[in-house]
Amino acid sequence: MPKASQDLAIIQSTHLCKNYNGVNVVDDLNLSIEKGTFCGILGPNGAGKTTTLRMFIGHCPMDSGQLSIFGKPMPLYASVVRQDIGVVPQMDNLDPDFSVQENLYVYGRFFGIPRAVLKQRIVELLEFASLTDKANSKIAELSGGMKRRLTLARALINKPKILILDEPTTGLDPQARQSIWQKLRALKKQGMTLILTTHYMEEAERLCDRVMVMDHGNIKADAAPKTMIKDQVEQHVLEVHAASQALITAVGNDPSIARFEKSGDIHFFYGDKLKQALDTLEQSDHDDYLFRPANLEDVFLKLTGRELRE
Amino acid sequence: MNRGMRVQLFIQRSLAIWNRNIRVWGKLAGPSLMGNFGEPFLYLLVLGYGLGQFIGDMQGMSYMAFLASGVICTSAVNAASFEAMYGAYTRLSVQQTWLGMLSTPISVSEIVVGEILWAATKSVISVVAILIVASGLGLVESYWAISIIPIAFVTGFCFASLALLVTSVAQSYDFFLYYTTLFITPMVLLSGVFFPIQSLPEGIQYLAMSLPLYHAISLVRPIMVGGELSDIGLHLLVIIAYAGVATVLATAKIQKRLIN
Secondary structure, eight states: OOOOOTTTEEEEEEEEEEEETTEEEEEEEEEEEETTOEEEEEOOTTSSHHHHHHHHTTSSOOSEEEEEETTEETTTTHHHHHTTEEEEOSSOOOOTTSBHHHHHHHHHHHTTOOHHHHHHHHHHHHHHTTOGGGTTOBGGGSOHHHHHHHHHHHHTTTOOSEEEEESTTTTOOHHHHHHHHHHHHHHHHTTOEEEEEESOHHHHHHHOSEEEEEETTEEEEEEOHHHHHHHHSOSEEEEEESOOHHHHHHHTTOTTEEEEEEETTEEEEEESOOHHHHHHHHHSSOOOEEEEEOOHHHHHHHHHOSSOOO | OOHHHHHHHHHHHHHHHHHHHHHHHHHTHHHHHHHHHHHHHHIIIIIIIIIHHHHOEETTEEHHHHHHHHHHHHHHHHHHHHIIIIIHHIIIIISOHHHHHTTTTOOHHHHHHHHHHHHHHHHHHHHHHHHHHHHHTTOOOSGGGGGHHHHHHHHHHHHHHHHHHHHHHOSSGGGHHHHIIIIIHHHHHHTTSSSOGGGSOHHHHHHHHTSHHHHHHHHHHHHHHTOOOOOHHHHHHHHHHHHHHHHHHHHHHHHHHHOO
């Protein structure tokens, strides 16, 4: 578990707990995030991700434990701390009555940013979010991707030190997602600390230099994505779709198989080589299978299980 | 941070919210202003002129003049209540505007005060519109009528805070019908808008006197007709007491709803 030293930690929590209706949504959470980290929090629905983020901005007072941001105790210093935080919420809450640039202007005024400074910053942010030619458009005229980019630009209006993103690309098409990723990488390069929750493993794997898998309010694994894959699961996965029981038994005879899982009519064989299993499949007339390197999703499913969370 | 700076920040942020709302209003001011001018004009003309023919004078003034002060106060009540219910609920729940504000240094109490100030401003806009209409109809006796504007603001503040308290527990727009039907409408009917409360049974008179609208009318009516004002302090005190309690309760409820 990578631990940031006390003085470098921009976010630090110890034994953080939050209980809703008898369920510990956040349960003894200990974490420490260093300045400049791009940190991804993964977890099934109800794992406590959003509650954790809400705690970071003082929207959710803890039942017990401590949380400090920029070295300041929360939620006591919530207002002061929020001066230096940007938030991209899960649900867009742009002002539908305002144009694109008015949204940025009004939001900037909430931070007390002087008008003249704001005007200049809005020009820069519209440029950054590739929305310059939409400056006077209404929100209803924007595509989903544009709305997200505007929400991102709005979150940057106060030049935050920490940017918090709750599922920033959910519901976007691949182009729009790529475009958001580019912007986030650019921010990371500028030295910003980014914390993101996502259901897209690929997103976390590509963007984050540190990934935490969260479930039942607690961190189950915490490492760089590549390290986590190496530490938690075998090198390769063989997925066999809709095969006969006889074939599955034959494939399963490979001694290099370290682990086996079944989900519906798909069988997952985990191992480092799996050569014998592959040979067996090649010799059979069954061609519906996939041999691939293990990824973050495999880690995720191993740690949080395959059953549905609703 | 010392106390003075904190107060300054509080005012600055509340005004930022007020500013946001007036900016939205500016975009839709046309239809809104038409409502502000049109409705009281119709009431005054139709009720004042039509009913006035049968009623003649009331408490030594024309019925239209009597009615004008009632319509002024009712419109302050309605403008603020409507804004702090339907408008505020949209920002609290439907559009999640407040949650967005809470991602900035702004706190719940600043949102509440900013929203109440804005709703009270809408009362002022509405009352100014009626004063213009009323003076056009020759119902304003002196320039002292200008002093009705701060009374409209305080009355608007009071009913905005009460309405915001209702909003803080609302789960849908329909919920507001309970408040308007069970509280606002009976209060308007009993507080001396259409006839003096002295014609009501004694118990009901006390009920009317315990509600803020009666006190707003008691301040506005003498000013409108150039009569003598009495018990100014008492009337203001009742209105301000309601405002104070409701503001504190609404803040606590909204805090609990959004920060939990």
